[in-house]
Amino acid sequence: MPRSNRPRRPGKPSAQPGRKAAPVPEIDLERARAGIPTRESAPDGEWSVRRITERNAAKDYVCPGCHRVIPPGLAHLVVWQEDSLFGAAAGLAGRRHWHVNCWRTRSYRY
Template sequence: MARSNRSRGRAARAREGHPDLDIDRLTAGWRRTEVHAGREWNVQPVSEAQAVKAYLCPGCGLEVAPGVAHLVAWRADGVLGDAADLAGRRHWHTHCWRLGAR
């Protein structure tokens, strides 16, 4: 008799459906706050799969190519508010951000 590789619990889970995902909760888990040169920065990693556009790294002046994992950083303590800080976010190579070329 042939053996099935399918889990017997899969059909039951499919009938129940998937719970709704809380995107804010998922993305907030990745974002962190760092302090550099007396300023607070929000730092969020971008995976290879999420990197679909090219950006210019402010640390080295070279392109962050599509498909390359990198970081997005923006001020967390700006005086103009969260919207202005978020609009001023920049995409950095991970190693450039770690070197501290801000």
């Protein structure tokens, strides 16, 4: 008996003419942009600022600007100094979570 060359398992949707392709999930641009830190220059140095969305905020943090708790589910910023005196790794290790408004309205104390 000759061998059948037809696959026994369903193949790719595009390979079968009668089937429709699976819907492509929509890209969440806000989530994609949230992971990319931006650089900000200030009189006290260069800072990297990363937005944390409500979806990704899972723990309690204390804001260094107002000393209040940032609860889970609240959008906020993670900020670290790029030009730290002890190097970039030390700046990243010293990152802090800020309320968006506290970071925007912070006063520079020199």
